[in-house]
């Protein structure tokens with residue numbers, strides 16, 4: 044069994060705030076992980092540490108068997124571990140196409156290639172194909188600042204996947220999206236990522252999304268993972284129900300049973 | 304090093320420091336509240352100097368009368384003139400220019416104030432022409448003292464006193480008055496203060512007038528010592544930048560410390576290694592920026608994620 | 609966009625040819641204005657590159673002055689050919705930028721601007737005291753040879769003009785191509801979002817550093833041209849902070865949309881200065897400052913912004929009329 048990501052004894056403090064404590068987890072190739080937890084539980088901090096944005100206070104992080112602690116985000120990215128952001132990080136005043144063009148330009152550069160024109164027909168074709176996979180080709184020439192939230196989120200993820208990463212961590216891909224559109228958006232994302240053969244982890248507050256798309260759940264509470272279990276199990280876990288999703292929530296797979 | 308030289312450096316340095324502080328403090332007040340690095344400040348200094356030199360030349364240089372009355376009159380000219388300039392120029396620049404720029408990039412605002420500076424410098428030339436003005440009388444009237452064989456004008460010592468007075472008044476106003484509390488709130492977080500119902504527009508205008516007044520006061524009080532002529536503002540503004548950057552932009556104690564650091568090192572350079580005079584100020588500025596980009600006294604800022 | 613030989617390239621080339629032709633017609637004072645515009649234009653291209661990266665330097669007179677004084681120093685040791693002087697000026701300025709860049713690349717916004725100014729004022733303080741270089745009076749620059757060729761007195765200035773035009777042309781076309789390259793597009797990327805650049809796999813600081821060196825080289829080139837044009841270098845007109853201010857002024861005047869526009873901006877600035885100084889010496893700064901204010905107030909990003917705004921609206925309208933799957 045190939046582990047994509049292994050995390051041992053991860054710790055992080057901000058002054059007195061414990062944002063990560065005693066985190067030990069592994070991710071296997073092809074599995075889809077859902078990260079849940081209340082606001083401020085430490086989910087984003089976890090992603091930040093794994094991708095090199097924040098240095099951990101302690102512990103080990105290994106990606107494809109090699110440590111990534113101490114690397115810059117750019118180096119982690121180059122190894123094939125990419126992420127998206129809670130607030131999309133795009134080039135706001137540029138069109139979707141130019142955003143992707145720059146993303147591809149940087150990803151495909153090699154030595155003096157940096158000095159060649161960024162816009163080539165082949166690269167433009169790759170960009171257009173990519174936009175199609177994420178179904179945002181209609182917005183090709185619209186500046187990112189003028190995009191609807193959902194499209195901007197998709198662009199953010201599309202930009203994170205230009206290197207065809209082995210593992211991608213999505214930070215709240217559906218935040219700020221209306222309930223009706225969430226599923227459609229997730230369908231697009233998961234389908235595109237499946238085509239790219241990428242292992243996916245995503246942070247999510249909506250349990251219906253989690254149940255639909257996720258194999259395994261990690262529940263964060265005050266910097267600790269209080270549950271690491273298959274989705275169905277996690278949804279009925281007492282601690283998870285108490286600290287994360289609330290007692291009123293009825294998991295979908297139990298619904299049928301309850302009515303019978 | 305012998306003791307006399309040390310003393311001279313100290314006295315010289317403190318006099319120069321007080322000059323720098325008076326010039327820089329208005330700049331830092333405005334930056335602290337409005338986050339505007341205000342190049343027009345150099346022109347406020349020139350205006351203060353010109354107005355004072357002109358009026359003292361007109362009324363006092365050749366006037367008859369007791370030393371005390373004439374000095375009191377000079378002081379009144381300096382003060383009233385600076386207040387007048389603070390109001391007129393302050394309103395003009397804040398309402399007529401900066402108001403439109405608060406949403407723009409920091410460096411655009413700097414450039415706009417640079418443009419305003421160019422305009423004001425020529426307005427000064429239009430009003431007062433290119434000939435130098437001298438306002439020597441107050442200097443004469445106060446006489447001089449001798450320290451270890453060197454002659455110092457007494458007037459320059461009063462500048463040290465004025466600096467401490469200004470520093471104290473500002474400190475008191477900021478920490479012990481209602482207006483100061485409001486101001487601190489605005490400095491800490493503009494958006495939140497607005498939400499709390501503070502009239503930020505009014506606060507900005509008042510602060511800017513105070514800053515302008517301080518700039519003009521620096522020039523006005525300095526006028527009797529220098530020959531007031533074109534170009535004095537250009538020199539002053541970069542020095543003020545250096546002081547403010549060293550102290551930490553927006554910090555009043557910072558401006559005081561920055562002025563003392565720069566003043567003393569310049570005096571030391573002048574007396575020990577004269578060829579380093581100009582170099583030393585900017586070298587300190589660069590060093591401080593390298594090791595403490597926020598300056599020696601960086602004001603606390605709200606955390607923005 | 610794919611091609612190197614685009615509209616801007618041809619525009620610059622036509623400008624080159626036109627200036628060659630004009631050289632025969634120009635009176636000497638016009639040629640002087642032309643030479644100074646070319647010189648300041650080169651510096652302003654460097655600032656344009658930084659500006660597009662979101663950085664403004666209030667101290668590029670540092671590199672400008674470095675280039676100019678390199679000419680003086682090389683002449684002292686007997687180097688007198690224009691090409692060697694140019695290479696020398698660009699190299700020293702570029703080297704200085706390379707070294708300072710390790711520090712400056714960590715700074716942004718006002719700190720970047722002021723740290724640059726501090727360094728330029730340090731150089732000013734040094735040059736004002738160095739006797740060997742004439743301290744505040746500066747030092748004269750001799751006439752130079754052109755690849756060994758020494759023109760007659762009559763044809764010296766026209767020859768200098770031709771060479772300056774060629775240098776500026778190379779700088780402009782090179783910068784234009786650079787800005788279209790992957791590395792060049794990084795200017796925009798760094799300005800807009802450094803986090804994204806990092807997560808795409810490139811170092812934002814490295815990108816800034818490269819641009820800083822480029823701008824230093826260009827400013828050095830401007831300094832060389834200026835030194836040869838005025839035949840004199842001195843700290844006040846080469847390194848003082850107001851000189852840096854003028855460069856920024858030109859950048860704003862020209863807008864940052866196009867490299868070619870920079871030379872037009874530099875020319876307008878030069879004309880403004882010359883005529884204002886000639887016909888209204890009391891208020892030439894007022895005119896300069898006033899025009900700068902008008903541009904800042906009414907044309908924030910130059911004419912380019914109007915164009916892209918309009919493009920954007922059209923594209924959004926087109927997207928909405930088609931069926932957009934990914935929701936509002």
Ligand SMILES: Nc1ncnc2c1ncn2[C@@H]1O[C@H](COP(=O)(O)OP(=O)(O)OP(=O)(O)O)[C@@H](O)[C@H]1O
Pocket residue numbers: 057060061062080081082083084085086087088089129
């Ligand atoms: N850079 C930082 N400096 C100081 N404290 C931080 C920093 N980043 C996060 N924190 C703190 O760490 C804790 C965890 O924050 P984190 O952003 O990881 O939460 P989260 O689980 O992603 O929450 P949300 O659902 O709101 O996104 C919070 O208390 C937060 O205030």
Ligand SMILES: [Mg+2]
Pocket residue numbers: 086087088129214
């Ligand atoms: Mg988060």
